[in-house]
Amino acid sequence: MAATPPQTATAEPLTREQRVALYRTIYAARRIDDKEITGKRQNKVFFQINGVGHEALQAAAAMCLRPGHDWFFFYYRDRALAYGLGYTAKDMFLGSVGAEADPASGGRQMPSHWGHRALNIFTTSSPTGSQFLQAVGAAEAILRAEQGGLQEQLGIKSDEVVLVTTGDGTCSEGEFWEGVSNAVNLKVPVVFLVEDNGYAISVPSEVQYPGGNVAALLKGYEAHGLLIVDDVDGCDPVASHAALQAAVAHARSRKGPALVRARVIRPYSHSLSDDEQLYKSKAQRDEEARRDPVRTFAERLVAQGDLTEAQLQMLRDEVQAEVDAAWAEAEAAAPPASGSFYRHLYSEDVDPTSAAFDTEHAAGDQATGAKTMIDLINATLKHEMARDPRILVFGEDVADASRAEILEEVKGKGGVFKATHGLQKQFGGHRVYNSPLAEATIVGRAIGLAARGFKPVVEIQFFDYIWPAMQQLRDELANIRWRSNGTFAAPVVVRVPIAGYLMGGATYHSQCGESTFTHIPGLRVVCPSSALDAAGLLRTAIRCEDPVLFLEPKHLYRQTHNKGNDPGPEFMIPFGKARTVREGRDLSVITYGNTVHRAVQAAREAEKEGISVEILDLRTLNPYDWSAIERTVKKTHRVIVAHEDTLSWGYGSELAARIADELFFHLDAPVRRVAAKDTWVAYQPALEDEILPQPKDFLEAYRKLMKV
Template sequence: MAKTETVPDITSLTREQRVGLFRTIYASRRIDDREIMGKRQNKVYFQINGAGHEALQAAAALCLVPGKDWFFLYYRDRALSYALGVSARDMFMGSVGSRLDPATGGRMMPGHWSDHRINIFTTSSPTGTQFLQAVGAAEALLRAEREGLQGRLGMTSDEVVLVTSGDGTVAEGEFWESVNSAVNLQVPLVYLIEDNGYAISVPTEVQYPGANVAALLKGWEAQGLKVIDGVDGCDPVASYEAVREAVAHARARKGPALVRARVVRPYSHSLSDDEQLYKTPAQREDEARRDPLATYPARLLREGLLTPGELEALKAEVDAEVDRAWEEAADAPPPESGTGSRHLYSEEVDPTSAAFDREAHAGDQGTGAKTMIDLINITLKQEMAANPLILAFGEDVADASRPEILDELKGKGGVFKATHGLQRIFGENRVFNSPLAEATIVGRAIGLAARGFKPVVEIQFMDYIWPAMQQIRDELATIRWRSDNHFKAPVVIRVPIGGYLMGGSVYHSQCGESSFTHIPGLRVVYPSRALDAAGLLRTAMRCDDPVLFLEPKHLYRQTHNKGNDPGPDFMIPFGKARTVREGTDLSVITYGSTVYRAVQAARQAEAEGLSVEILDLRTLNPYDWDAIVATVKKTRRVLVAHEDTLQWGYGAELAARIADDLFFELDAPVKRLAAQDTWVAYHPALEDEILPQSTHFLEAYRTLARI
């Protein structure tokens, strides 16, 4: 369907549309039933249904334009997906996990709707994560309009975004975070809450007070949220009128809208559930009486819109369609062997390639040398000037949330000043503050990236990244892979990390990089000097993958790691280590703040006649295995060191692989040096004792040399 197509402005449905609603309802239920049969035949491996929700969804589809509007759905939205254009055949290809599944290539359970052709964004299993992404996708429309980028990003002036969920999911914190941002930003977003009264076995009254999210949000109407409640979601005509009103509100750029409609769930939650264990016979009978599969065709007959013969003919037509689709899918080929790692990362833009290697052209440190924080700031300015799609945001990232006061003030520009001055240059539409909500930052960034922007966001401290962990691990890193390369979200997340702060204590000195390096699909970068920070940050911003860019805050303003501005084209490829110091007796493999401590100890060891080679990894995923092999073969003694805790730290994997793959190249066991397995303390003396120091390195060198 063309992106310029609009929904007809009609106040009532035609006969064809009303009959078409039943066709969608019936087709959706038949697909569910056939999939359930396939599960019992062991041809389908999982099944979750949309039974009872079909009337509301069929009506909603009439109000929206596939290929123009965007959709962030949840697992019960079979009828909505079907009405938007996802065929029974495509659904069944997903059911059997075939490589011909156009949504995921057999990588996701059925019910995880996705179709890039009609803008159904890839759906995941964690409930509620889609809300913030939908806000970001809707936000993208407004930011593109303000910057004149609609044509470049393929947008139109009256698009809207639809996000759906069940009633239980709105108990999630990310739902409330999303409403907060949607209303603050006044984005063209429609929430469709399909309230069937249960989240598996837990009734809605356990989820939140009053068992009615619309009632809780009524007070938000004064702030710009349109709330439509009391909708009978089993009545497709009433549902159509409600959703049409909400969509019209969003299309007119009047802000977000929310529709809550009461539906039923006449089947169990999934085939892994038995609703007879928690629903009484009377409850189940009442749901059966409201089931739109029974009530709506009776209404069509009663109102003379269909004859009994026409109704049976329509059913027969759908039955034949569904049967043909199942026959095609039942014996469809599975995913090809050896493709499990395909599409973890971009296959068009490879940040490990020679095309990203401009390091050889960097000048030496001179009188104009800059600190790491200075070069990060300079690089951000250069890249934002070159690429109008880059957006920078996070907590305290802007110079001021009220730009009119900037004539009187210097401005904030980040708690460490990494983004200082960006807002003055590029404006409040491209550099802006977010709420104090880390999941919001990453979730919105995903939606913005899905629409073509390049978000470079900041999480203020690594210690506070954990509220965003689900958006990072379950969403950001999986999007390309789970959608079989149809969607991507190349977000850059900048995060100050680490200790050595003299007073940082537990909540401002944390590392934890190993929690992220084992996430497939996520690049992890950790520079130790200003020049590397500039080159790697530019690579991250030109990369087509999500990047976690870790900035050791202890090194932000150190003088020993200063570097000259290498210019606007300087890049360092990911997976390329730097030999900091040549040596012959033993090798140190490290990164971040421990690089300098390793060097200090190596200078003292040299006075004792011990030659130490130091390798700075610079990027942790990917890491430079070739450089590791070369240094191990050269010195035959290895120390793996990092600032994070020893047990289950990043170095454990390196030590294990060296011992496994290079055992016969070693003259001594692989040794490790890291922080104590405890929290970083507030008092500087105790912090020094907990974190690895140059004295610890020197003793480790001596011990390793004696073996």
């Protein structure tokens, strides 16, 4: 399909100095790309992806915004934009060679994944589309800070704007549509810049979405405050400047978000791993060359008298000298130190496994006034929200009522399990609020808010529905600190009800799957089995500086056997500290969550048969308490690892393997496991009981192990 020529926007007059500065950014970005490509061919650079053809639009964007004041969420083609904001050629080349001094990642990420704390360029990642919701969250932080009077504390300025960039192909991603919808609904000051070069690698725009113009599909949002500036000539920096000036002014004046779609070119292949001649005709490639801003804008500057030919050449020589000198310095830069890969996996300032988080002795008397797990989760949230005004609670149905005018009339929802009941009434709708029914939205916005200094404690309504947020959880939340080499962090707490034993929960309300998340470096995973543990571990999760997945076995929410007193506002349990639920001599059970009580029930029966069972509740799954495991194995010499998830590939497999590997000579019998059948959880209660581990399964396992 032939592309129609893009329209040229009416431009505000720019000074000669501004026009020349635009060209300098355009030319410098091109020469940096070319130098990096040469380095790749010399095996001095290990990956290369270029921003060629996008430079004019990006140079204009840089001129319309304020580095270190506004915030930026990029994708991987934004070289000219980064350069225009102050990201030097040397900084870029340090990333190209993977140097320790690379400001984006310290050599941990591919080149062109920009990140710079002083310039407010948030760490960029490869998964296309993950940046949109984070940008909306960062812009949302501006409004939440104003509502809560936290601007000074968080360093947030009232006139900030957030810019988020994308290629045309990424607009096919669901998170793009969630991002735009959230931005319009919240009326946040964010500008979406669509750099439309017509292709996502080899797939043209018209295959991505109907008509090949995403801006045309968003027209309905204009009535709700979205400014759309469409069909801008992105190869004309003056026209691009006019379009972006209008969009930024709209957002900065708090009229709502804006979206600019500009037609750019991609005269080089997608990356050095691609060959565009395989899918672009010669006529297409010739047309792109005709529009190349490195040539066309230079000719324009000479024609209108901004530069003479000699001055133009002098500018080019100056840029080339800068690029060559920067490359020479980067080539000589030191690589990351051997063994440094573990640095910044978690916070190096706040250690939730330390004694500072161990106040378990302050629990008080549990015999009177005992409360359920759901009650203590609610009480802990109230304690912590009163203590820290940065805490925001949001998710599906977590508010008492989205419509504040009826709060006096209704009792309030407060979550489907009532964990957040009363929080909105106590702390206000600017701190406790409902999100759309979109799990990626919840986690993505939380990341943006956390990056700006808030402490989001969000809820995914059921673990079974966490999967739409998986990209935000795994590829973003868990590795932001590591991939940025400690420059950025997102200490979000994600609360989620998990597991079965519900009588009717069935396939989509009874899932486990915790091993999927304990497999993710950088993510703390917690799973309490008692009300008191839930209170202490939730407080630790909120006060630590790492992202935490807080799993709440919903079957245990209102049980009586695991009740506990409210231990007060300073009660914490450190991560990685197991609890011995029951002392024993003959065998040990290592477990957590719903299966703790079933193991105890079976142990009581086993004791009648002369079998003494010790039960260890891990409480946290990443990290887990290896020293406690060692102690109990060395004490009883027989061990069962138990969990509610399926037997194959479950969390217990790792524990069993490590025990067999490191404690083999302390074992009098093979390590055994008790777990669910390798299938889904059924709706019919009798069938559910057969699938999930029951006390009788534990008792049978105890008997068999003692016979070995």
